[in-house]
Amino acid sequence: xxxxxxxxxxxxxxxxxxxxxxxxxxxxxxxxxxxxxxxxxxxxxxxxxxxxxxxxxxxxxxxxxxxxxxxxxxxxxxxxxxxxxxxxxxxxxxxxxxxxxxxxxxxxxxxxxxxxxxxxxxxxxxxxxxxxxxxxxxxxxxxxxxxxxxxxxxxxxxxxxxxxxxxxxxxxx
Amino acid sequence: xxxxxxxxxxxxxxxxxxxxxxxxxxxxxxxxxxxxxxxxxxxxxxxxxxxxxxxxxxxxxxxxxxxxxxxxxxxxxxxxxxxxxxxxxxxxxxxxxxxxxxxxxxxxxxxxxxxxxxxxxxxxxxxxxxxxxxxxxxxxxxxxxxxxxxxxxxxxxxxxxxxxxxxxxxxxxxxxxxxxxxxxxxxxxxxxxxxxxxxxxxxxxxxxxxxxxxxxxxxxxxxxxxxxxxxxxxxxxxxxxxxxxxxxxxxxxxxxxxxxxxxxxxxxxxxxxxxxxxxxxxxxxx
Numbered sequence: 094x095x096x097x098x099x100x101x102x103x104x105x106x107x108x109x110x111x112x113x114x115x116x117x118x119x120x121x122x123x124x125x126x127x128x129x130x131x132x133x134x135x136x137x138x139x140x141x142x143x144x145x146x147x148x149x150x151x152x153x154x155x156x157x158x159x160x161x162x163x164x165x166x167x168x169x170x171x172x173x174x175x176x177x178x179x180x181x182x183x184x185x186x187x188x189x190x191x192x193x194x195x196x197x198x199x200x201x202x203x204x205x206x207x208x209x210x211x212x213x214x215x216x217x218x219x220x221x222x223x224x225x226x227x228x229x230x231x232x233x234x235x236x237x238x239x240x241x242x243x244x245x246x247x248x249x250x251x252x253x254x255x256x257x258x259x260x261x262x263x264x265x266x
Numbered sequence: 267x268x269x270x271x272x273x274x275x276x277x278x279x280x281x282x283x284x285x286x287x288x289x290x291x292x293x294x295x296x297x298x299x300x301x302x303x304x305x306x307x308x309x310x311x312x313x314x315x316x317x318x319x320x321x322x323x324x325x326x327x328x329x330x331x332x333x334x335x336x337x338x339x340x341x342x343x344x345x346x347x348x349x350x351x352x353x354x355x356x357x358x359x360x361x362x363x364x365x366x367x368x369x370x371x372x373x374x375x376x377x378x379x380x381x382x383x384x385x386x387x388x389x390x391x392x393x394x395x396x397x398x399x400x401x402x403x404x405x406x407x408x409x410x411x412x413x414x415x416x417x418x419x420x421x422x423x424x425x426x427x428x429x430x431x432x433x434x435x436x437x438x439x440x441x442x443x444x445x446x447x448x449x450x451x452x453x454x455x456x457x458x459x460x461x462x463x464x465x466x467x468x469x470x471x472x473x474x475x476x477x478x479x480x481x482x483x484x485x486x487x488x489x490x491x492x493x494x495x496x497x498x499x500x501x502x503x504x505x506x507x508x509x510x511x512x513x514x515x516x517x518x519x520x521x522x523x524x525x526x527x528x529x530x531x532x533x534x535x536x537x538x539x540x541x542x543x544x545x546x547x548x549x550x551x552x
Contacts, residue, residue: 105316105317105320108317108400109317109320109321109324109397110324111400112321112397112398112399112400112408113321113324113325113328113396113397113398114324114328116328116397116398117328117329117331117332121474122402122473122474122537123402124400124402126400126401128400140281141281141284141285142281142284145281145284145285145288149288149292154313154317155400155401157306157309157310157313158313158317158397158408158440158442159399159400159401159404159406159408159442161406161434161435161442161444162299162300162303162306162434162435163296163299163300164295164296164299164305164306164309165291165292165293165294165295165296165299166292166296168292168295169289169292169293169296172285172288172289172292173285173289176281176285179281208401208403209403212403212404213403213449213470216450218449218470220471223471224470224471227470227471227474228402228403228470231402232402
C-alpha cells in the first residue's frame with residue numbers, strides 16, 4: 094500500500110515537472126523523457142508487472158491532458174515499455190549504473206521510433222533520418238544525462254520501500 | 267502459521283496475461299474515447315482539480331526563475347554593448363523619426379484592411395500557459411482557463427497580434443491548445459495583399475528554425491513575394507478571418523508546376539509564450 098501511494102505521487106511529480114520545469118531547460122526544443130525513465134527503472138528494478146502498472150499510469154496521465162481527446166495510446170506505449178524492461182529484471186544489480194543507462198537509452202530509442210511510426214510515418218512524413226537527427230538522438234542523449242542524476246534517487250526510493258516491506262514481512266511472520 | 271501460507275499460495279496471474287489484458291483495455295479505451303467522450307469527461311474533471319493547481323504554481327516559479335536567469339545574462343550583454351549603443355543613439359534618433367512616419371502609414375493601412383476593428387470586435391479572454399506537451403513530437407500546451415471561463419473547443423488563440431493556435435480539448439479549469447507550428451496543424455490562410463489562398467502547415471523539422479510551411483498556393487503571375495503578410499482566410503471553417511499569421515520568408519515552385527509552396531515566419535514567438543488570448547467567438551456557430 095505504501096509502495097502504491099509513493100509511486101502514485103512519484104509519477105505525478107515527474108509528470109508535473111516534465112510539463113513545466115523541464116520546458117524551461119529544453120535544449121534546442123528537446124526535453125528529456127522523465128516518465129519513461131521512471132517506467133523503465135521500475136521495470137528492471139521490480140519486474141514486468143510493476144513496470145507495466147507504472148507505465149500504464151504515466152501514459153494515462155499524458156493521455157488525459159495531451160492525448161487530444163483519445164485516451165489509451167500513450168498508456169499502451171508506456172505499458173509495453175514497462176513490460177519490455179521487466180525482462181531485464183534478472184540481470185539487474187543495483188550497484189551498477191551502466192546497465193540501467195543502457196536500458197533507458199534503448200527504451201527511449203524504441204519509444205521514439207514507435208512514436209515516429211505511429212504519429213508521423215502514418216501521415217506520410219518519410220524523412221526518418223531528419224527526425225532521427227533532430228528529435229530522437231537529442232532526446233536520447235538528454236534523457237540519458239538526466240538518468241545519471243535521478244537514477245540514484247529512484248533507486249533510493251525503491252530501496253527504502255523494499256526495506257520497509259521486508260520489515261513488515263518479518264513482523265508478520 | 268497456516269493462515270499466512272494460504273495467503274502466499276493465492277493464484278498469481280502471469281505477467282504476459284496481465285500485459286494482454288491491459289493492452290486490450292487500452293485499445294478498447296482508445297476506440298471508446300475516440301468515438302464518444304463519456305469516459306474522458308469525468309477523468310478530465312478529476313485531473314483538472316488535482317494536477318492543474320500544481321502546474322499553475324510550478325509554472326509561475328519556473329517562469330520567475332527563467333526570467334531572473336535571462337535578466338542576469340542580459341545584464342552582462344547590455345554592459346558589453348553599452349558603449350557601442352551610445353554611439354548609435356544619434357543615428358537611431360534620425361531613424362526614429364522615420365519609423366514614426368512609417369507607423370502612421372501602418373495605422374492607415376490597418377484601417378484600410380479593417381484588421382484592427384476585426385480584432386477588437388471579438389470578445390477575448392486572457393489565459394496563462396501552465397504546461398507543455400511532455401514529448402518532443404508535438405507542440406501542444408495547456409492553459410489555465412476552461413469550460414468555467416466559457417472556453418470551448420475550436421476557439422482561436424492569439425498572442426499579441428498573431429495567431430497561436432486552436433483549442434482542442436477542454437476541462438473544467440484547463441484547456442489544451444494546438445499551436446500552428448504543431449506538425450498536425452493545418453490553417454487555411456490568404457495573402458493579405460492579393461487574397462490568394464494557401465494552406466499553412468506546421469512542420470516539426472522546421473520548428474526549431476521558427477518557421478512553418480505553406481503550400482497549395484496558385485500564383486501564376488508571381489505576385490506573391492517574400493515578406494508578404496499572411497492572414498487567416500475567409501473560407502476557413504474553424505479560424506476566424508483576418509488574424510495575422512506571419513510573413514512569407516521563401517517561395518518555391520512545386521514539382522507539379524501548378525502550385526507554389528515555401529516557408530512562413532510566424533509573428534508569435536512560440537519559444538517564449540506566457541500569456542495568450544482566447545477569442546470567445548466561434549467561426550462555426552451551430
